[in-house]
Amino acid sequence: MATPVLRVRDLHVTYQSSLGAVPAVRGVDIEIARGETLGLAGESGCGKSTLAMALLRLVSPTTQITGSVLLAGKDTLTMKPGELRAVRWAQASIVFQGAQHVLNPVQRIGRQIDEATEAHGGARATGTAELLELVGLGVRRADDYPHELSGGQKQRALIAMALACDPLLIVADEPTTALDVMIQAQILQLLEEIKRERGLSMLFITHDLSVLSHTADRVAIMYAGRVIEVGAGKDLLRDSQHPYSKALAASFPIIGDPSSRRQPRGLAGDPPNPIDLPSGCPFHPRCAVAIDTCRSVDVKLRSVGGAINRQVACVHFGDA
Amino acid sequence: MSESTGTTFRAMTWARRRTALSRVWRELRHDRPGFIGLLLLSGFGLFALSAPLIADRSSLLVASGRNNPDLAAPSIKFLLGTDEIGRDVLAQLVWGSRVSLFIGLFATVVAVVIGSVVGLAAGYTKGKVSAVLLAIDDFFLVVPFLPLAIVLAVVLGRSPVTLSIVIGVTSWAGSARLIRAQVLTLSERAYVERARALGASSWHVIVRHVLPGVAPLIIANATLIVPSAILTESTLSFLGFGDRLSPSWGKLLEGAQSSGSITLNAWWYYLPPGLCIIGIVLAFTLLGRSLERIFDPRLRGR
Amino acid sequence: MSRRYLIKKVIGAFLTLSAVVVFNFFLFRIVDRDPLAKYRGRSKLTIEQRETMIRRMGLEGSKWDQFTVYIKSVLRLDFGRSFDSTQPVLGEITARLPATLFLVGVSTLLTICVGLYIGTKAGWRRGSRFDRTSTSATMVLYSTPEFFFGMLLLAFIAGRTGWFPTGGLRDVGADYGFVGNLIDRMHHLVLPTVTLTLGYLGSYALIMRTSMIETLGEDYLVTARAKGLRDSEVMSRHAVPNALLPSVSLIAISFGFVIGGAITTETVFSYPGLGLATANAISNNDLPMLQALFLLASAAVILFNFIADLVYGLLDPRVRRTE
Numbered sequence: 001m002a003t004p005v006l007r008v009r010d011l012h013v014t015y016q017s018s019l020g021a022v023p024a025v026r027g028v029d030i031e032i033a034r035g036e037t038l039g040l041a042g043e044s045g046c047g048k049s050t051l052a053m054a055l056l057r058l059v060s061p062t063t064q065i066t067g068s069v070l071l072a073g074k075d076t077l078t079m080k081p082g083e084l085r086a087v088r089w090a091q092a093s094i095v096f097q098g099a100q101h102v103l104n105p106v107q108r109i110g111r112q113i114d115e116a117t118e119a120h121g122g123a124r125a126t127g128t129a130e131l132l133e134l135v136g137l138g139v140r141r142a143d144d145y146p147h148e149l150s151g152g153q154k155q156r157a158l159i160a161m162a163l164a165c166d167p168l169l170i171v172a173d174e175p176t177t178a179l180d181v182m183i184q185a186q187i188l189q190l191l192e193e194i195k196r197e198r199g200l201s202m203l204f205i206t207h208d209l210s211v212l213s214h215t216a217d218r219v220a221i222m223y224a225g226r227v228i229e230v231g232a233g234k235d236l237l238r239d240s241q242h243p244y245s246k247a248l249a250a251s252f253p254i255i256g257d258p259s260s261r262r263q264p265r266g267l268a269g270d271p272p273n274p275i276d277l278p279s280g281c282p283f284h285p286r287c288a289v290a291i292d293t294c295r296s297v298d299v300k301l302r303s304v305g306g307a308i309n310r311q312v313a314c315v316h317f318g319d320a
Numbered sequence: 321m322s323e324s325t326g327t328t329f330r331a332m333t334w335a336r337r338r339t340a341l342s343r344v345w346r347e348l349r350h351d352r353p354g355f356i357g358l359l360l361l362s363g364f365g366l367f368a369l370s371a372p373l374i375a376d377r378s379s380l381l382v383a384s385g386r387n388n389p390d391l392a393a394p395s396i397k398f399l400l401g402t403d404e405i406g407r408d409v410l411a412q413l414v415w416g417s418r419v420s421l422f423i424g425l426f427a428t429v430v431a432v433v434i435g436s437v438v439g440l441a442a443g444y445t446k447g448k449v450s451a452v453l454l455a456i457d458d459f460f461l462v463v464p465f466l467p468l469a470i471v472l473a474v475v476l477g478r479s480p481v482t483l484s485i486v487i488g489v490t491s492w493a494g495s496a497r498l499i500r501a502q503v504l505t506l507s508e509r510a511y512v513e514r515a516r517a518l519g520a521s522s523w524h525v526i527v528r529h530v531l532p533g534v535a536p537l538i539i540a541n542a543t544l545i546v547p548s549a550i551l552t553e554s555t556l557s558f559l560g561f562g563d564r565l566s567p568s569w570g571k572l573l574e575g576a577q578s579s580g581s582i583t584l585n586a587w588w589y590y591l592p593p594g595l596c597i598i599g600i601v602l603a604f605t606l607l608g609r610s611l612e613r614i615f616d617p618r619l620r621g622r
Numbered sequence: 623m624s625r626r627y628l629i630k631k632v633i634g635a636f637l638t639l640s641a642v643v644v645f646n647f648f649l650f651r652i653v654d655r656d657p658l659a660k661y662r663g664r665s666k667l668t669i670e671q672r673e674t675m676i677r678r679m680g681l682e683g684s685k686w687d688q689f690t691v692y693i694k695s696v697l698r699l700d701f702g703r704s705f706d707s708t709q710p711v712l713g714e715i716t717a718r719l720p721a722t723l724f725l726v727g728v729s730t731l732l733t734i735c736v737g738l739y740i741g742t743k744a745g746w747r748r749g750s751r752f753d754r755t756s757t758s759a760t761m762v763l764y765s766t767p768e769f770f771f772g773m774l775l776l777a778f779i780a781g782r783t784g785w786f787p788t789g790g791l792r793d794v795g796a797d798y799g800f801v802g803n804l805i806d807r808m809h810h811l812v813l814p815t816v817t818l819t820l821g822y823l824g825s826y827a828l829i830m831r832t833s834m835i836e837t838l839g840e841d842y843l844v845t846a847r848a849k850g851l852r853d854s855e856v857m858s859r860h861a862v863p864n865a866l867l868p869s870v871s872l873i874a875i876s877f878g879f880v881i882g883g884a885i886t887t888e889t890v891f892s893y894p895g896l897g898l899a900t901a902n903a904i905s906n907n908d909l910p911m912l913q914a915l916f917l918l919a920s921a922a923v924i925l926f927n928f929i930a931d932l933v934y935g936l937l938d939p940r941v942r943r944t945e
Contacts, residue, residue: 053844056848058844058847058848085850085851085852086850087850088847088848088849088850089848089849089850090850093848093849094845094848096841096844096845100841101840101841101842102841102842102844102845103842103845104842104845104846104859104860104863104864105842105864105938105939105940106863106864106867106937106938106939107859107860107863115846115849115851115859116849116850119849119850119851119852119855120850145939145940145943147939147940148943161849165850458638459638459641459642459645461875462638462875462878462920462923462924462927463638463642463645463878463920463923464877464878464879464881464882464919464920464922464923465878465879465882466878466879466881466882466885467881467882467885467900467915467916467919467920468916468920470885470900470904470912470916471646471649471650471912471913471916472649474660474904474907474909474912475649475650475653475654476653547765551765551767554767555767555769555882555885555886558767558769558886558889559885559886559889559900559901559904560901560904560905561904570767573767573769573770573773576773577769577773577889577890582773582776582777582781583781583788585777585781587777590770590773590777594766594767594770594773594774597765597766597767597770598762598765598766598770599765601764601765601766602761602762602765605761605764605765606761
């Protein structure tokens with residue numbers, strides 16, 4: 001097998017707060033092959049965005065990152081600042097969530113895209129004008145400021161920006177959150193097309209499992225800073241094993257599967273506080289099928305008999 | 321409400337205030353700049369209180385310098401030397417601390433009262449009343465405040481009390497603006513809306529629900545008005561307002577300037593009042609900024 | 623810039639200026655019932671002279687009559703005669719204006735440049751040694767009355783070293799030729815400029831530092847970093863242009879303080895500009911002078927605020943480009 005585009009091993013991210021150290025990501029292993037899309041899902045606060053930021057070391061300098069992040073075979077966590085800058089955007093870029101202030105309000109859209117290529121020597125296959133056409137914005141938008149674009153347009157501009165340096169990997173961090181359903185579908189389709197045409201790999205982060213059913217080749221579910229289930233996309237969504245994945249899948253109807261609508265929705269309780277995680281399996285206080293062992297034992301991710309490539313971190317599944 | 325529930329309610333309120341106060345104290349102790357400000361301030365407070373122990377008030381009189389050498393360097397008898405008519409500089413400095421502090425604090429009271437009333441009213445009312453109040457606020461915010469204070473002082477009079485009022489009248493606009501913004505955010509809070517929905521009068525809502533919410537802000541803001549009021553007072557005194565027989569620190573600097581103490585190298589005359597002004601202004605500013613940080617978590621890390 | 627924004631700001635400035643003019647009348651003719659009482663030489667006036675003066679000051683008739691006379695004279699820039707010099711106030715002011723304009727202009731420019739630089743650097747590297755040192759220094763600067771600075775400079779630089787003159791606009795009675803005279807004037811300007819600059823550097827630096835710190839948490843800085851920009855580029859292209867916006871308005875408001883600072887600074891250095899004229903007018907109770915100086919100072923601040931609004935409009939596309 002060829003070197004995966006991204007290979008994350010035992011990643012821990014701990015940031016400092018006034019209340020103490022917050023372990024946001026606690027030992028995550030993921031891999032993304034060339035051309036593959038990995039969907040990463042979980043409730044807000046489960047550490048999925050922190051993980052995304054840690055890949056390119058975009059967390060604050062006081063935050064501690066350990067483990068390894070091999071991007072095209074090189075570990076971003078041990079790179080010197082100059083090397084790291086060269087890798088950022090050129091090998092992996094990020095499609096941020098457009099609803100937030102991720103675009104500089106006082107700089108023109110075109111300028112913000114150009115800036116990315118200039119930072120990497122200026123040479124590239126596609127020009128800014130072409131990129132804007134590609135994402136369906138039109139060249140004229142290059143002279144606009146962010147406040148002159150709608151939410152969907154901003155999201156398109158961000159996609160154009162992410163493509164500016166022809167990266168191997170695109171990290172899409174909640175790219176459709178805060179958009180209405182119609183626009184959401186358009187953006188998803190755009191991402192899918194671009195990915196296919198350019199042979200890109202993608203890490204698609206979302207709290208909304210339903211958007212993954214179309215886009216993700218494989219899906220990883222995160223809870224309290226860990227991946228608790230991983231497997232092939234549609235397979236996992238239809239037939240999740242971990243009680244948390246089940247509950248999460250149940251809260252979003254899968255289009256074309258009427259049975260999913262009849263399942264109980266939502267989850268009792270709140271996600272755990274990362275500073276004060278429950279003992280054993282962090283999910284046990286909210287789990288309907290928890291047994292005594294769950295209070296003391298935190299089961300690692302392990303292969304499950306039957307399903308292909310399925311791994312689950314639950315005492316009820318796999319070899320005890 | 322029966323009397324006993326009223327009492328427990330009041331007791332609860334007091335208990336809550338006590339915990340809030342102890343929280344502020346705890347955070348202040350760990351905020352180095354704020355704590356330094358507090359210590360400095362206590363030092364100046366003691367200095368002002370000890371005035372009668374250090375020098376008799378009569379040594380401020382012109383006659384008291386008659387038998388002393390003029391502009392004499394510090395000695396055992398005059399720890400900070402004498403001024404151009406032979407009066408003890410230390411005596412003027414220690415009594416002057418009372419004048420400077422009095423004017424600074426009194427002006428702040430005036431500014432805070434006007435600022436709170438205008439701010440609360442502008443935030444709580446709507447339409448024309450609010451627009452007019454805002455226009456007045458804008459006016460006082462834009463008009464250069466020292467020239468304004470000067471013309472007011474020329475017309476209204478030059479006594480310390482008038483000066484305080486003049487300074488207060490020229491310094492409230494910023495706090496009114498701040499308080500209004502805070503009132504606007506508070507009025508959207510559930511408990512205020514609930515009180516209003518239950519039919520509470522505007523006055524009741526303001527006094528019982530809005531005022532307690534803005535009080536911390538007002539306190540922090542007031543702590544920051546004091547230093548600017550003291551600076552303004554010293555500036556006005558330096559320009560000729562104020563009372564030569566009961567001089568503030570600014571007035572002492574004016575005396576030092578006009579008597580030529582600078583060319584005569586009489587540093588004991590101009591350095592102490594100048595350094596005292598820096599010290600007291602610094603103390604209030606450090607404390608005020610620290611209180612702002614404690615009361616408004618958004619400002620953490622400044 | 624959108625026309626509506628411009629018109630709104632022009633009207634705003636005009637209204638504030640009118641309010642100042644009305645306030646001036648209110649203060650000097652209504653709060654102060656007998657302005658002439660402040661004229662020191664009044665006891666020596668003959669009855670005719672006294673009446674001439676009352677007529678000249680526009681104190682005849684009803685308050686409404688006085689108001690119309692007052693407005694007309696303000697529009698003609700006729701502020702009467704100085705109690706002190708008995709010369710027309712307008713002439714007294716225009717003669718002193720250039721000196722003050724120069725002092726305030728140079729100092730404001732220096733204060734803005736140096737203050738913004740220090741504030742930017744301190745805010746960007748919050749908690750660094752530069753930040754701690756510069757913030758302590760700016761706090762002390764902020765707490766010092768600028769005239770005390772002036773006195774210290776006089777005592778320890780001009781007095782001890784003799785490198786700089788102790789006051790005035792130029793060496794009285796000397797003629798060094800055109801270039802020489804120019805240098806002489808600059809030489810006299812150094813200490814007052816330093817005084818005024820140091821006096822207000824602190825507040826400008828603190829304003830910019832706060833503004834920078836507020837910008838630090840913005841998402842577009844993460845975007846810029848993710849794009850592979852250098853730290854210095856993230857700061858200069860993304861953080862500074864945004865942090866400048868709130869600073870512009872605050873700096874305009876603090877310009878009023880610089881005007882106040884010019885009054886005391888000129889007094890310390892006997893620099894014969896409008897500030898010294900103000901100090902003299904205070905000690906002579908020279909009401910006509912004070913009125914005009916107050917109007918002029920207010921007009922200057924209103925103008926400066928207006929310019930700041932324009933700059934803001936140019937810096938912020940959200941204001942510039944709205945239909």
